[in-house]
Amino acid sequence: RKEVEQDPGPFNVPEGATVAFNCTYSNSASQSFFWYRQDCRKEPKLLMSVYSSGNEDGRFTAQLNRASQYISLLIRDSKLSDSATYLCVVNLNNFNKFYFGSGTKLNVKP
Amino acid sequence: SAVISQKPSRDICQRGTSLTIQCQVDSQVTMMFWYRQQPGQSLTLIATANQGSEATYESGFVIDKFPISRPNLTFSTLTVSNMSPEDSSIYLCSVFPGQGRGYTFGSGTRLTVV
Numbered sequence: 001r002k003e004v005e006q007d008p009g010p011f012n013v014p015e016g017a018t019v020a021f022n023c024t025y026s027n028s029a030s031q032s033f034f035w036y037r038q039d040c041r042k043e044p045k046l047l048m049s050v051y052s053s054g055n056e057d058g059r060f061t062a063q064l065n066r067a068s069q070y071i072s073l074l075i076r077d078s079k080l081s082d083s084a085t086y087l088c089v090v091n092l093n094n095f096n097k098f099y100f101g102s103g104t105k106l107n108v109k110p
Numbered sequence: 111s112a113v114i115s116q117k118p119s120r121d122i123c124q125r126g127t128s129l130t131i132q133c134q135v136d137s138q139v140t141m142m143f144w145y146r147q148q149p150g151q152s153l154t155l156i157a158t159a160n161q162g163s164e165a166t167y168e169s170g171f172v173i174d175k176f177p178i179s180r181p182n183l184t185f186s187t188l189t190v191s192n193m194s195p196e197d198s199s200i201y202l203c204s205v206f207p208g209q210g211r212g213y214t215f216g217s218g219t220r221l222t223v224v
Contacts, residue, residue, distance in 0.1 A: 032212075034212040036212065041220070042217070042218070043202055043215040043216060043217050043218045044153070044202075044213075044215055045215070046111075046212040046213070046214070049212065087152065087153075089212060089213075098155070098212075098213065100152040100153040100154075101152060102151060102152040103152055
């Protein structure tokens, strides 16, 4: 079983739509959670950390559900520029052990 | 957050040759990490580069194939040795800025082996 699993998509949504991705993780000892964004042919860039209480940054909301071992990313009012692959990243209680999901591809269309 | 300069950004190499990738960080970091991202795949950790000691390799990666140098706290190199087409991939270096925070990545090296 993979440490981190994501639906590869693609999610094709119109501009202005709300879209949500989930990511499940297998190790209940996981401590830190992140969403990264990767544009085509670019390196991954940190989008947001995911806190136990949930957190919001503009149109983006991240949630953590420890009981069910998943994290989610909600994007409201999608923009064309949101088109990218979104990587879920999980860190065990060992700061050099990060596990990357395979990514969820989002296409926002006009 | 740390700024990482990685080069080359891309290269096309003949099989059997070697390529050395360099990463320079604008601040001192204890650990630097080397990842590989094969086409359509997610990132796989190759090794952790520690200053003053040998790199720690993940399962499936060996020092003879991917020798790493870490001469100081701001610089590291990864060499892809005796390349074959299967080594065609994006190679990324990264640093870890602190507990609870995510990685920062270099811009990546896109390697094509022909």
